[in-house]
Amino acid sequence: MTRLFLRLGLLVLVLAAAAAGAFAWWANQPLGLSASPVEVVIKPNSGVASVGRQLQRGGVSMDPRLFQVLVRLTGHGPDLKAGGYTFERGITPLGVVGKLARGEVTHYVVTVIEGWEFRKMRAAVDASPALRHDTKDMSDADLMKAIGATEAAPEGLFFPDTYLFSRDSSDIELYRHAYKAMQRRLNEAWNARAADLPYKTPYEALVMASIVEKETGQATERPMIAAVFVNRLRKSMMLQTDPTVIYGIGERFDGNLRKRDLQTDTPYNTYTRTGLPPTPIALPGLASLAAATAPAPSDALYFVARGDGTSHFSNTLPEHNRAVDQYQRGK
Structure with a gap:
């Protein structure tokens, strides 16, 4: 039995040595690139796993899991720097990690x-x-x-x-x-817009997109959020959206929206004024632009947060009031 355990232990050591040797060989072999040179942007605040995926998507043929192991073995986890990198044919995995750790960027980045x-x-x-x-x-x-x-x-x-x-x-x-x-x-979004939208210009669609952007972080809900506001515009109803009020308050906003804020008139208070505010209230992304110009087919006029990141949409005020009772008042 003792001899068996010794043999098993020896086998484990041999296999571990073989794996370590194979990994060291891989770390020093030239990588495949989708082109030469390849330019890859590493976004700010990316973790090691995210950096590995960005490299792979950018055309550096390297398994992100092996990249993570190599970074940890070399101790460069905290050293990887954001920026635009150029990789030439012949670079090895160790060369990639070293380049990222030294911050040898060919381009710098600003993320908006x-x-x-x-x-x-x-x-x-x-x-x-x-x-x-x-x-x-x-x-x-x-x-x-x-x-x-x-x-x-x-x-x-x-x-x-x-x-x-x-x-x-x-x-x-x-x-x-x-x-x-x-x-x-x-x-592009304006040219592909749905028919009969209540916007006169692309700028008005941009204003709507900014409101949608601030109202939800759920990409799947943006077309429905846009539908609610479009339906309200068509009926000359006030939009009654908190983000516009907050924007009108500006840097004085302390994180707590009060009843008096909703009642204080500003050009951006959609509780006191009908129509769209005079300018956008934020920088909208592509999904919000698409939602504003192609809202979901819906008759909904109201929505309320469920408390789990999603919203409940209602066509009528009584239905909306019941939803408010259920999701916000706990009734």
């Missing part, structure tokens, strides 16, 4: 998040040490002129995405690129 207000985008751009900050002392209106925009108010007019740039690029170019991206996306 869906639902941000423009002031948050400006803060993110201003915080980038790799950009040349030519807009630092500009007002929002002056910035819009600098990028060649016809609009004076910037809210909603920049597409949320991850933008690449070279060191010492002007932030004006980044803003111009994001502005043109939104114009392109908005025009």
Whole structure:
């Protein structure tokens, strides 16, 4: 029996050594690339698993699970840096990890998040040490002129995405690129819009998309949220949406929306004014643009949060009141 255990132990050691040898061989072998060179953007705040998936999707043929093991074995987990990387043919898995750990970026990135207000985008751009900050002392209106925009108010007019740039690029170019991206996306959505929508211009659809963006984080619910607001517009009902009121309060908002806030008139208070607010209230993403221009086929006029991240939609006020009792008042 003792001899058997010794043999099993020896077999385990041999297999472990073989696995370690095979892993070391793999870590030093050239990787397959979908092209040469391959450019991959690693987004800020990505975990090791996410970085592995981004590399694979970007054209670096490497199993994300093996990548995670290699990163942990080399101790570079906390060192991986965001940015745009260029990988040439012949690079090995160890070479990829080393490049990411050293931050050998060929492009830097600024990520603009869906639902941000423009002031948050400006803060993110201003915080980038790799950009040349030519807009630092500009007002929002002056910035819009600098990028060649016809609009004076910037809210909603920049597409949320991850933008690449070279060191010492002007932030004006980044803003111009994001502005043109939104114009392109908005025009595509507008050209594919449903019939008989209550919008006169693409800009009004953009305003609606920004409201949808702020009302829900559930992508599947956005067409229904848009349907409710479109139906209310058609009936000349007030939209009565809290995010517009909060936007009208501005930086004074302390996180607590009070009854008096709903009763205090501002251009953005959709409890005191009919129709759409005068500008967007956030930077909407692609799904919200699509929902605003192609809302779900529904007669719903109301919705209430269930408390689990989803909403209950109602066609009539009595039905809505029952839903409010059930989901918010606990009756």
